[in-house]
Amino acid sequence: MYTLIKNVIRFNHQGQEQPIEVLLKEDKIEAIGTTLSAVNSNEVNIIDGKGALIAPGLIDVHVHLREPGFTYKETIQSGSMAAARGGFTTICAMPNTNPVPDTVEKFEAIQAKIKTDAVVNVLQYAPITEGLRSEKLVDQAGLLKAGAFAFTNDGVGVQTAGTMYLAMVEAAKNKTAIVAHTEDDSLLFGGVMHQGKMSQKYDLPGILSITEAAQIARDVLLSEATGAHYHVCHVSTKESVRVIRDAKKAGIHVTAEVTPHHLLLSEEDIPGDTGIYKMNPPLRGEADKAALIEGLLDGTIDFIATDHAPHGKEEKEASMLTAPFGIIGSETAFSLLYTHFVKTGIFTMSQLIDWMSTKPADTFGLAGGRLAVGEKADLALFNLNDKMTIDATEFASLATNTPFIGWEVYGETMLTIVNGQVVYSK
CATH class of the missing domain: 3.20.20.140 (Metal-dependent hydrolases)
Structure with a gap:
């Protein structure tokens, strides 16, 4: 099974945004490019990243x-x-x-x-x-x-x-x-x-x-x-x-x-x-x-x-x-x-x-840590554009012991993928 993540960005080492698409095959990164849509759509689960940052x-x-x-x-x-x-x-x-x-x-x-x-x-x-x-x-x-x-x-x-x-x-x-x-x-x-x-x-x-x-x-x-x-x-x-x-x-x-x-x-x-x-x-x-x-x-x-x-x-x-x-x-x-x-x-x-x-x-010496072809499909997407407030009522943790509740931040997690499977989606 393939998953194509479209409409995402990454940053190069010069700090420049690069629009990319990432193709996953089961639990591995199969391809990274700017246009990977040629893959037969009947075989692909498509995820629209909506302009989010994609990171390992x-x-x-x-x-x-x-x-x-x-x-x-x-x-x-x-x-x-x-x-x-x-x-x-x-x-x-x-x-x-x-x-x-x-x-x-x-x-x-x-x-x-x-x-x-x-x-x-x-x-x-x-x-x-x-x-x-x-x-x-x-x-x-x-x-x-x-x-x-x-x-x-x-x-x-x-x-x-x-x-x-x-x-x-x-x-x-x-x-x-x-x-x-x-x-x-x-x-x-x-x-x-x-x-x-x-x-x-x-x-x-x-x-x-x-x-x-x-x-x-x-x-x-x-x-x-x-x-x-x-x-x-x-x-x-x-x-x-x-x-x-x-x-x-x-x-x-x-x-x-x-x-x-x-x-x-x-x-x-x-x-x-x-x-x-x-x-x-x-x-x-x-x-x-x-x-x-x-x-x-x-x-x-x-x-x-x-x-x-x-x-x-x-x-x-x-x-x-x-x-x-x-x-x-x-x-x-x-x-x-x-x-x-x-x-x-x-x-x-x-x-x-x-x-x-x-x-x-x-x-x-752990697996992961890189957005590269052949690496594990362990990925995260972050919304860098919209401001959000840290809200304890939204925590998945059972605990709320942090002084950061109420702080306004950018970079909310939109999607987390482990071994090619979505485990969290906003």
């Missing part, structure tokens, strides 16, 4: 689907549908579930649920250690055989250097990645937001920047010693950017991601003691935000990931002292970044698509 499906290597254990926050079905609504065709799910998938049996149970419930490609992480505690390593080889994407204790840092070293030794041997939430618990001091002028203003305990950067400094040296691929989650501070930049210059195999909310917001945007603005790592200072943008532009930070972290409504409407950390992002990431960075000339469209699709695919 977005890839998010950092989401929380909350299943099993926390299905009131999100499920594999709702989280994958939220991803589809945001133009994501591949997402990678973190293992801080209950139970933690730290054995092959537990891991395979999640894999079975993904197979029946997910509407996009979902790759499941396994934990670095049993129970996400900094003690006993999991069976990496067994979990990789069961389908593990990579290994992470996201949500908590690995507190023991020796444990992280041994995990990296195994990862290097198994040719897999260690993906790190970097946070030294001994430097937390009960913090709930960035240690800065706003934590002083609201009289709330702060989280030091060094809490993150110190563990990255430790880990890049462990990566150098072991040869393991070390990937840093949600970089948030200028010190962290500096450490990663220096490590890359030294030839260490380190990669890094940044979230949309850390690029768009700083501590100065926090209006008061409200859990909606509580996230980990926290929103940092303006100098940190500028360093993250600079790091993305100069290649120190490799790509963008959402850290989609859904929570219950009542949980997040509490004080920062008691609310859980987390912000959702699957359904808003592309439109926010396009509106505030591409339309303003800070990023090009090619850069944004590179950071949200191509680079994640290249970094982890």
Whole structure:
């Protein structure tokens, strides 16, 4: 079966719009051109793109689907549908579930649920250690055989250097990645937001920047010693950017991601003691935000990931002292970044698509990430012309914990195609 997507555009590396048509044959891109209509219409399903941007499906290597254990926050079905609504065709799910998938049996149970419930490609992480505690390593080889994407204790840092070293030794041997939430618990001091002028203003305990950067400094040296691929989650501070930049210059195999909310917001945007603005790592200072943008532009930070972290409504409407950390992002990431960075000339469209699709695919050896003949038919169409308002009542996610509700944006997802099949249509 063929599908012909007509009346769409893409951007070349000079930033120029190009009208194109894209022909799909089952789950692959068959042809790209300006006039592909000669194909026998009886054999073709025609989709009118109505002038939308066509892009390779977005890839998010950092989401929380909350299943099993926390299905009131999100499920594999709702989280994958939220991803589809945001133009994501591949997402990678973190293992801080209950139970933690730290054995092959537990891991395979999640894999079975993904197979029946997910509407996009979902790759499941396994934990670095049993129970996400900094003690006993999991069976990496067994979990990789069961389908593990990579290994992470996201949500908590690995507190023991020796444990992280041994995990990296195994990862290097198994040719897999260690993906790190970097946070030294001994430097937390009960913090709930960035240690800065706003934590002083609201009289709330702060989280030091060094809490993150110190563990990255430790880990890049462990990566150098072991040869393991070390990937840093949600970089948030200028010190962290500096450490990663220096490590890359030294030839260490380190990669890094940044979230949309850390690029768009700083501590100065926090209006008061409200859990909606509580996230980990926290929103940092303006100098940190500028360093993250600079790091993305100069290649120190490799790509963008959402850290989609859904929570219950009542949980997040509490004080920062008691609310859980987390912000959702699957359904808003592309439109926010396009509106505030591409339309303003800070990023090009090619850069944004590179950071949200191509680079994640290249970094982890994933299928997709390119709009090219022979590639997987994982695609997304975005309306760049019409303004829309972010409306929580339209979310596919079960959660609404984001400060971006009510923001006006461009770049709404119109259509998402996974393996040649439409999984979301506006």
